[in-house]
Amino acid sequence: MIAENTKAPAFTLPDSDGKMVSLSEFIGKKVLLIFYPGDDTPVCTAQLCDYRNNVTEFTKRGIVVLGISSDSVESHKKFGEKHQLPFTLLSDTKKSTAKAYDALGFLGMSQRAYVMIDELGEVVLSYSDLLPITYQPMRDLLAKIDAA
Template identity: 75%
Template sequence: MIEKGKQAPEFSLPDAQGKMVSLSEFKGKKVLLIFYPGDDTPVCTAQLCDYRNNVTQFTQRGIEVIGISGDSPESHRQFAEKHELPFLLLSDEAHSAAKAYDALGFLGMSQRAYVLIDEQGTVLLAYSDFLPITYQPMKDLLARIDES
């Protein structure tokens, strides 16, 4: 994973509607990047729905949530609509963002990883789950965020 204290690498990736979104657009805001292996898989769905159900915990902390995986914009659109996800999902089909953040798993998919970036673009927290079959429960993720 990228190291705490480093400048977050810039990226531009398409969202679920195909519109390009750059990290620099969020300058002045805290951003939580959530790298995950894939749309509509059991663990990823549980994870992102858990975050959806508790999204106010992020907004109360002034944090914008952005999910990133190698799935296509169309896959993200269907996934977000099906599960009513209230945050951006970005398509990293070439895995350029996952590579830049050292969040690429051994099977060529994104690891289940989290990167909290401050208002100036500095990494405050970087964490990845060792096993892709589990995810960081909301209370544990928030505890890590609050400690950073």
């Protein structure tokens, strides 16, 4: 994973409507990037629904949540609507953003990981689950965010 206390790599990716979204749009805001292997898989669905269920915890901390996987714009649209995800999903089909954040696993799939970026564009937290079939409990993530 990308090292903490480094500049977050810039990126521009399409969202589930095909609109291009750049990290630079969020300067002045905290951003949580959620890297995940794939839409509508059992663990990823549970993971992103956990973020959905706790979105107010991020909102009250002033954090913008962005989900990133290599799935297509169309896949993200269906997945986001099906599970009523209240945050933006970005399509990294070339895996360039996952590579830039060192979030690719040994099989070429995105790791289950997150990166917290502060208002100035610096990485303040980065974490990756070693086993792709689990993810870090939300209370642990929120505790790390509060301590950062």
